[in-house]
């Protein structure tokens with residue numbers, strides 16, 4: 001077996017459309033705000049907040065770093081289960097932030113004691129339930145594993161509010177560089193089929209392949225998040241996913 005180089009050792013160029021360049025300029029403004037181990041310690045927020053969730057080691061921190069084009073904004077660890085707090089990041093102009101990102105603790109890491117696991121699952125469930133500023137969820141799923149039971153539980157938990165349009169959902173199938181074309185397509189279509197059946201065909205949910213290593217899907221993901229925060233002012237609205245889809249094809 002060969003050693004897989006860490007994501008930061010690679011510097012693949014991001015292939016971007018002009019629109020994606022603009023929105024990447026926005027995600028690059030991300031800066032650390034604060035960290036909290038308890039929900040009560042999270043500062044109140046009036047801005048749209050986008051939560052990054054997923055199984056431990058799915059690549060959340062790396063994805064945030066890639067979107068922000070910063071090496072260690074969110075701590076990307078090789079040891080699963082290292083993100084033990086909710087980390088908040090602020091985006092937009094320095095004196096006029098327009099959104100927050102929240103990096104949530106990864107779930108499902110086997111080596112974490114059961115009590116700690118349950119505690120973190122509760123912190124996350126409570127966060128998703130009570131955080132009023134939550135306007136979008138980015139679910140990171142390792143493309144090689146597909147949706148795990150805990151991912152499905154999380155989806156079950158958030159989809160009622162996705163259906164009503166209260167929160168948006170983007171599913172990133174991470175580490176897509178580790179799959180060949182056929183397996184990547186299978187992961188993509190399998191996840192889409194699950195969501196179509198279990199969420200709602202009409203819901204504005206995007207599922208896409210993502211690789212921090214190869215910079216695949218980075219511009220498109222940035223565009224979707226940007227559109228969530230700055231919805232296009234036009235009749236018919238939408239969350240920008242369709243526009244991102246068009247621009248990337």
Ligand SMILES: Nc1nc2c(ncn2[C@@H]2O[C@H](COP(=O)(O)OP(=O)(O)OP(=O)(O)O)[C@@H](O)[C@H]2O)c(=O)[nH]1
Pocket residue numbers: 004006007008054055056057058059060061062063075076077078079080081082083105106107174175176177178210211212213214
């Ligand atoms: N090949 C490849 N490896 C990746 C990619 N994204 C992340 N990784 C690797 O996957 C491992 C886990 O990444 P993290 O970003 O720390 O994962 P996390 O979801 O934040 O993990 P927790 O802190 O446990 O919640 C690291 O070794 C990363 O280098 C990718 O796009 N391709």
